[in-house]
Amino acid sequence: MxxxxxxxxxxxxxxxxxxxxxxxxxxxxxxxxxxxxxxxxxxxxxxxxxxxxxxxxxxxxxxxxxxxxxxxxxxxxxxxxxxxxxxxxxxxxxxxxxxxxxxxxxxxxxxxxxISLDVDADRDGIVEKNNPNKGSWKWGPDGHGAIVLVNCDSERTYLKKPDSEQDNISRVSDLKDMSLMVLRTRGPARLPEGYKLTMHISQGDAESVRVFRSGSPEVLNNTLRNLYNIFVKGYPLVLSSEVLSQEVPYLGGTAEMNFYVEGLRFPDKDFDGLISINLSLLEPICAGLPETPIFTDKVVFRVAPWIMTPNTLQPVEVFVCSTSDNYQFLKGMKNLVAKSGYKLKICHEYVNRGDRWMQDELEFGYIDSPHQRFPVVLDSPRDGELQDFPYEELLGPDFGYVTRVAHRKDVSSLDSFGNLEVSPPVIVDGKKFPLGRIIIGVAFPTATKGRNMTKVVQDFLWAQKVQEPIALFSDWLLVGHVDEFMTFVPAPDRKGFRLLLASPDAGYKLFRGLQNNGHGQAKLFDGLKDEEPLTVDEILNNKSLQAENNYVQSCIDWNRDVLKRELGLDDDDIIDLPILFKLVRGEQKEQDEEDEDEDEEEEEQEYRAVAYYPDMVNMIVLGKNLGIPKPFGPKVNGRCALEAEMCSLMEGLGLSCTFIDDFASYHKLLGEVHCGSNVRREPFEFKWWNLE
Known part of the structure; x- marks a missing residue:
């Protein structure tokens, strides 16, 4: 002050x-x-x-x-x-x-x-004394303002729930997930009669934060102790949604008292992430009248945002499901992950209950502050049979959990997190996005009807601020996920990555080249059980298929232009992959969705696209190793022409291609390798609070 x-x-x-x-x-x-x-x-x-x-x-x-x-x-x-x-x-x-x-x-x-209420306002991990900027927030490397984490991990492993939902501190180790706030005082052994210190917050901020303090619980009265059961290991609760103002002890002499600030919720549409905590000195007027504040010190915290990690960051562990029919897929994934040197975690059938779509159920991210950082899983509102996995298997000490609950009627396939991606860092027209940009798929802007990612999830993503989202058009796909036509891979040059896009044009160019070179009778799906082989000539002679792919290419081109503009990309930053699609009639349903009103007339269903053969863009990226759906394309001189083209495109970037057979267990069920896997990655080195 x-x-x-x-x-x-x-x-x-x-x-x-x-x-x-x-x-x-x-x-x-x-x-x-x-x-x-x-x-x-x-x-x-x-x-x-x-x-x-x-x-x-x-x-x-x-x-x-x-x-x-x-x-x-x-x-x-x-x-x-x-x-x-x-x-x-x-x-x-x-x-x-x-x-x-x-x-x-x-x-x-x-x-x-x-009297000084102090926080780490200069963001160096140390609570300095009376920083003149402690009462405000400013972004950037020369910015200021303290940071608080949502305490969304769980120190308890039995009957667990996020620490922020518990009414006490169950373990002292939980304190490291909170932000230290120090009350520093110097003066006589006691204040003159009637004077006292009180800490207080607004009703609005109380929904987003709690404050504990160190010290003996005896300083609080029995009523509070019994009412809230707040004394655990000597860390009484000071402020909460039930207690907006609380007297705090004046210790006398030269003293410091530690307080621990805990975030309760992430920034969202109705919460900008900023929280103020006040400490006031109250002066008595006379007996029977309320005291009046004569001095107030204020500190400001910003709640750390949830941050996604792109394919260019180093993997830590890979997650897949084991089902009764995905042995071939699992074998390929085990070999790939072992070769890459990362951990593989298998979710067994008694947990996944037959739901194999690991990518769709959850998205890995993290939260960060100068004093603590840990991964946080975002659970989608999809809620298939895997719905308990993020909470029951991932939530734990230093592993947080967050979700957004939507009305079931509002949830569509676009709320599965194959429809949620993030770019590597980019610079767009001079504006830096050092944490990349979130990418989601929605209905076409001019559509009168269509599926969209539910509003509560979109609001959450936009509110994090640090990875400004981009909306692409994905409702033209039956499943409707952006990972069906795009991904990112690391690259040693240019911007440090390439955007890979599915391209029917590239597919037809490859097939015409095969035909021109005398390989028109080479067959797709040759030797695949229960699949009718198709020759290159048959594909090229199918005019209806050509028309459908022209439509698909126009949809992808629309997204290509958006991505170039919003990510600051040139054509040389993009690689087109030879992938064909076909249109089918019907709207993708969540597999656990029940038919409502069977007697109701069936609504007119639109044509939407699915991959004609395994969709190679739907890959898993593990450093320099790519796990790619095995396309079962036409063989030339004993080698799949689609695999050869893919290797040619990727090996120029120093990337190694491993083709994984997911045909029966994933492709036939309208998904691929990426849909059936998930990767937790290292966080960015860049600190989000330094964002300009």
């Missing part, structure tokens, strides 16, 4: 006043208002620890002579250091009449205290 804060003080010539003054502030007394009638002059005396000044400054008057009293004469009083004892300093004002006869004397007995 700076000395620019002046507190109005009333002088009384009848009764000596006992006043507490906070170092760094001053008292402001209107001398004329307090003067006895007929007063014309005044003088001021004080003890050594007291400083004062008068405005307007007296002119040509000896310091021993009384000063003329003007209608606007104001006395400013401050103190240089904290008192050792109560009322150990003194200031007096004498008033005089026309002939300088004494008319009255106002006496202030002063007690000086230092």
């Amino acid at each position: 700076t000395s620019t804060y002046h507190r109005t003080c009333r002088l009384d010539t009848d009764i000596p006043q006992r006043v507490v003054l906070v170092i760094g502030t001053s008292l402001k007394a209107n001398l004329n208002r307090s003067a006895p009638p007929s007063s014309k002059f005044f003088s001021v005396k004080c003890t050594p620890n007291v400083q004062y000044r008068i405005t307007p400054p007296p002119q040509d008057i000896s310091h021993l002579s009384p000063i003329p009293l003007n209608g606007n004469s104001v006395l400013f009083i401050s103190m240089g250091h904290a008192s050792q004892n109560e009322n150990d300093s003194k200031l007096s004002v004498r008033y005089y009449g026309e002939n300088k006869e004494a008319l009255g004397r106002a006496v202030l007995h002063l007690t000086a205290v230092e």
Whole structure:
């Protein structure tokens, strides 16, 4: 608190006043208002620890002579250091009449205290003393403002729930997930009678934060202790949605008291992430009347956003499901992950209950602050048979959980998280996105009807601010996920990555090249059980299929233009993959959705696209190793032409291609390798609070 804060003080010539003054502030007394009638002059005396000044400054008057009293004469009083004892300093004002006869004397007995509510406002992991910027937030490397994490992990592993949903601190280790706030005081052993310190927050902020403190629970009364059961290991709850204001102890002498601030919810449409916590010194007026605040110190926290991780970041562990029919897929994934040197975690059938779509159920991200960082899984509102996996299997110590609940009728296939991706870092027209940009799929902007990602999820994603989302058109697909036509892979040059796009045009170009080279009778799906082989000539002669792929290419091109514009990409940053699609009739249903009103007439269903053969863009990226759906394309000289083209395109970037057979267990069920897997990755080195 700076000395620019002046507190109005009333002088009384009848009764000596006992006043507490906070170092760094001053008292402001209107001398004329307090003067006895007929007063014309005044003088001021004080003890050594007291400083004062008068405005307007007296002119040509000896310091021993009384000063003329003007209608606007104001006395400013401050103190240089904290008192050792109560009322150990003194200031007096004498008033005089026309002939300088004494008319009255106002006496202030002063007690000086230092009070500072401190946080890590410069974001270096240390709570510095009285940072002048602690009461505001500013983005950027030269910014300021403290950071608090949503305490969404669980120190408990039995009957667990997120720590922020518990009414106490179950383990001292939980404190490291909270932000330290320190109350520093210096002054006499106790405050003058009736004065007290109180910490308080607004009702709005109380929904988003709680404050605990270290120390003995005996300082709080029995009613609170019994009502909230808040004392665990000596860390009583100070502020919450039920307790907006709480007296905190004044310890006396030179003292520090630690408080622990816990975030309860992420930024969202109705919450900008900013929280203020106040500490006030209250002054008594008289018995039976409420105290009044005479000093308030304020600190501001911003809740850390949830951050997604792109394919270019280093993997930590890979997640897949084991089902009764995905042995081939699982075998390929095990080999790929082992070769890449990462951990593979298999969700067994008794947990997944036949739901194999690991990508669709959840998205991995993390939260970060100067003092703590941990992964946080975002659980989709899809809620298939895997719905318990993120909570039951992932939530734990230093592994957080967050979800957004939507009305079941509002949830569509577009709410599965194959429809949620994030780009690597980009620069767009000079604007930096060092954490990349979130990408979601929605209905076409001009569509009168169509499927969209549910509003509660979109609101959550936009509110995080640090990865400004991009909306693509994905409702043209039967399943409707952006990962069906795009992904990112690391690259050693240009922007550090390439955008891979599915391209029917590239597919037809490849097949025509095969035909021109005399391979028109080479067959797709050759040797695949229960699949009718198709020759290159048959594909190229299918005019209906060509028309359908022209439509698909136009949809992808629309997204291509959006991605180029929103990510600042050139054509050289994009690689087209030879993938064909076909249109089928019907709208993708969640597999656990029940038919409603069977007697109701079937609504007219639209044609939407699915991959004609395994969709190679729907891959898993593990460093330089790519796990790609095995396309079962036409063989030339014993080698699949689609695999050969894919290897040619990727190996130029130093990437290794592994083709995984997912045909029966995923492709036939309208998904691929990416849909059936998920990757937790290392966080960004870049700190989100340094975002310009």
